[in-house]
Amino acid sequence: MSDSEKHVPQPAEVVSTPGADVLVPQSTIATTATPPTTPAELELSGVVQVSERQQARRENWRLIRRRPGFIIGVFIVLVWSVCAALGDRITPHSPLDYRAGTHLSPRAKFPFGTDEQGRDVLSRVMAGARDVMKVAPSAALLGVVFGVIVGMVMGYFGGWIDLVLGRIVEAFLALPVTLLALLAATTLGSSTTVVIGVVAALFTPVVARTVRSAVVAERDLDYVTSAKLRGESSAFVMFKEILPNVSGPIIVELTVRIGYAVFTVATLSFLGVGPQPPSPDWGAQVSEGFRSISASIWWTTFFPAAAIASLVIAVNLIADSVQSVVEAS
Amino acid sequence: MGRYVLRRLASAVVTLWILATIVFVMVNVLPGNVGRRVLGPFALEEDVVRYNHAIGTDRPLISQYLTSIRRVFTLNFGDSYQTGSSVNKIILPALFRSGKLALLAFVITIPISIAAGIFAARRRDKVADRVVVNAGLATTSIPDFVTAAVLMSIFCVHWKLGKVFADPPPGSSVVGQLPYLLTPALALVVAYFGYIARMSRAGVIYGLQADYARTATMKGLSKGAVMRKHILRNALAPTITVISVQVGYLFGGIIGVEKVFNYHGLGSTIINAITSHDIPVLQGAVLLVGIVYMVSTLLADVLIAFLNPRVRLETSR
Numbered sequence: 001m002s003d004s005e006k007h008v009p010q011p012a013e014v015v016s017t018p019g020a021d022v023l024v025p026q027s028t029i030a031t032t033a034t035p036p037t038t039p040a041e042l043e044l045s046g047v048v049q050v051s052e053r054q055q056a057r058r059e060n061w062r063l064i065r066r067r068p069g070f071i072i073g074v075f076i077v078l079v080w081s082v083c084a085a086l087g088d089r090i091t092p093h094s095p096l097d098y099r100a101g102t103h104l105s106p107r108a109k110f111p112f113g114t115d116e117q118g119r120d121v122l123s124r125v126m127a128g129a130r131d132v133m134k135v136a137p138s139a140a141l142l143g144v145v146f147g148v149i150v151g152m153v154m155g156y157f158g159g160w161i162d163l164v165l166g167r168i169v170e171a172f173l174a175l176p177v178t179l180l181a182l183l184a185a186t187t188l189g190s191s192t193t194v195v196i197g198v199v200a201a202l203f204t205p206v207v208a209r210t211v212r213s214a215v216v217a218e219r220d221l222d223y224v225t226s227a228k229l230r231g232e233s234s235a236f237v238m239f240k241e242i243l244p245n246v247s248g249p250i251i252v253e254l255t256v257r258i259g260y261a262v263f264t265v266a267t268l269s270f271l272g273v274g275p276q277p278p279s280p281d282w283g284a285q286v287s288e289g290f291r292s293i294s295a296s297i298w299w300t301t302f303f304p305a306a307a308i309a310s311l312v313i314a315v316n317l318i319a320d321s322v323q324s325v326v327e328a329s
Numbered sequence: 330m331g332r333y334v335l336r337r338l339a340s341a342v343v344t345l346w347i348l349a350t351i352v353f354v355m356v357n358v359l360p361g362n363v364g365r366r367v368l369g370p371f372a373l374e375e376d377v378v379r380y381n382h383a384i385g386t387d388r389p390l391i392s393q394y395l396t397s398i399r400r401v402f403t404l405n406f407g408d409s410y411q412t413g414s415s416v417n418k419i420i421l422p423a424l425f426r427s428g429k430l431a432l433l434a435f436v437i438t439i440p441i442s443i444a445a446g447i448f449a450a451r452r453r454d455k456v457a458d459r460v461v462v463n464a465g466l467a468t469t470s471i472p473d474f475v476t477a478a479v480l481m482s483i484f485c486v487h488w489k490l491g492k493v494f495a496d497p498p499p500g501s502s503v504v505g506q507l508p509y510l511l512t513p514a515l516a517l518v519v520a521y522f523g524y525i526a527r528m529s530r531a532g533v534i535y536g537l538q539a540d541y542a543r544t545a546t547m548k549g550l551s552k553g554a555v556m557r558k559h560i561l562r563n564a565l566a567p568t569i570t571v572i573s574v575q576v577g578y579l580f581g582g583i584i585g586v587e588k589v590f591n592y593h594g595l596g597s598t599i600i601n602a603i604t605s606h607d608i609p610v611l612q613g614a615v616l617l618v619g620i621v622y623m624v625s626t627l628l629a630d631v632l633i634a635f636l637n638p639r640v641r642l643e644t645s646r
Contacts, residue, residue, distance in 0.1 A: 069463075171347035174619045176578045179599070183355050183615060186603045259470060267472050267585055271600065290478045290589055294493040298482040305475040312470045320466060 063325045073317035083126040084133035091123035095280045113299035125307050128280040136261035142200035144254045147207020152238045155215025169205040177202045178267050185273040210253050214246040248326045255319035266308045282308045341623045348619045349401040406613030411605050416613040427594030431579050434517035442522045446529030465523030474585025477516035484512050494591045513590045521575050528571040532564030566633045573629030577622025
């Protein structure tokens with residue numbers, strides 16, 4: 001057993017362990033049929049394969065929808081999506097209006113109180129959803145796409161490519177994502193694009209490792225061998241043959257990564273990397289407000305902090321439901 | 330055993346080298362002139378040039394790279410751009426302060442979360458189990474700085490149980506430091522409880538179903554004895570790994586907590602170095618976090634190999 005194969009549980013995997021063994025059923029279905037020889041038969045077998053896979057997917061989707069955690073999670077995400085999409089069109093006050101009087105405690109007109117500049121905290125929390133709802137999913141999606149490509153190459157080709165990339169992946173995992181992101185964002189600036197790119201780049205090694213182990217389990221199965229014998233290109237075998245069969249752990253990884261992206265983006269903006277004042281943002285709001293806690297002014301910190309917590313927990317509830325159904329199938 | 334440790338050590342050295350390269354690349358993407366940034370916009374051009382020459386930023390990248398790699402392996406990170414004192418004099422005391430906080434957090438977290446894991450595993454799929462699992466999922470997913478801010482408003486402001494600033498006055502005794510350190514440590518406990526509890530729960534559930542547990546039960550051992558002597562010993566291995574990984578990550582997650590409680594540990598040192606563009610301190614502090622991670626995972630692997638002969642045999646082949 002080489003060192004790169006050694007399994008070190010990462011936080012992501014403790015919450016989610018998308019194992020490679022999960023996926024055997026679908027691929028065996030695909031290969032037990034008589035091996036196709038003519039192009040027409042190939043076409044036909046492809047159709048059968050897809051419909052069976054679709055059926056399994058529909059069944060999984062039905063099971064996921066019935067889980068209470070999923071329903072609660074989706075509801076919370078929907079609420080924040082509406083806030084993000086409509087922004088100051090639905091907030092009770094303008095998130096930038098400072099004429100209310102500073103540090104008013106929560107009351108009927110300002111349910112979450114006002115901040116140190118006299119702005120309505122509720123309006124700022126609602127409008128603050130926009131940035132995180134844009135940045136976190138984009139970063140996670142991009143990170144998963146890169147991670148799938150790298151992990152696929154590592155698992156499919158093996159050998160020295162796997163060894164070298166494996167060592168680099170391992171080195172990346174020795175440092176917390178927040179720390180590396182902080183380092184990169186200070187040298188590259190803190191625009192939205194940079195945050196998305198940096199978080200995506202730092203998620204790539206983690207995703208690559210998961211995908212790699214799933215691909216290694218598929219690599220020597222008959223359908224891969226037969227595709228190679230047919231003379232298909234490596235890219236075709238990797239992305240047309242293997243990819244559909246490892247979609248389970250990839251989808252799980254994506255949902256888990258979105259949760260981590262919300263976490264990371266909020267932490268970065270708390271530390272000053274992200275949208276700059278006065279634009280409303282949850283992490284930045286906590287960072288502006290927490291110094292007044294010692295003066296018993298808790299609402300400027302508590303509500304944006306609760307907003308971050310609710311979104312992360314909601315995404316994780318969805319991820320957890322998806323994971324348990326995918327792993328049980 | 331000796332060969333196993335040597336192999337692990339060799340691979341840690343390679344990882345450290347790659348890590349140092351990653352950090353070097355990231356830091357040197359920095360556009361602009363270090364001397365100009367440190368001395369300010371009003372400094373004379375010849376002073377800037379002299380400064381750059383003194384600290385070596387005018388040398389070719391490859392020679393700067395070799396210096397930075399040599400510094401990592403001699404654990405000598407050079408001098409701070411900002412204060413001129415040795416980087417080690419800045420980052421080692423900071424590591425010690427963060428370590429104090431981390432130690433307190435782990436002393437509280439480890440027994441609580443392992444106990445919760447066993448408790449949940451014994452009541453698998455019952456209400457108590459669901460509560461532990463979901464509470465663990467929820468608390469771990471909240472960013473540490475959020476927990477820190479909320480705990481601060483409850484414990485330190487509302488109930489006045491702790492201090493708002495975590496730095497104890499100099500010279501205070503171990504007990505005297507507790508009111509300062511307890512609330513920030515609790516924020517870390519909340520953040521790391523879930524991982525360890527879920528891992529030990531999974532380990533115990535696996536152990537409860539294993540043949541050796543059934544044999545031990547049929548031999549007539551009491552439930553407690555089966556748990557202590559057979560299941561826990563096996564369930565502990567993945568839990569130890571998770572704890573060791575958490576030790577490394579804690580020094581990254583601690584940044585937010587340190588900022589909220591205004592604590593002068595490694596996290597605030599990193600933030601400081603970033604705002605003042607103090608590259609040697611930044612490089613040293615970030616690599617120190619990586620070294621802590623590698624040492625703790627190395628120790629965990631050796632400990633597991635020591636506990637379980639099968640791991641030893643498999644890896645030394």
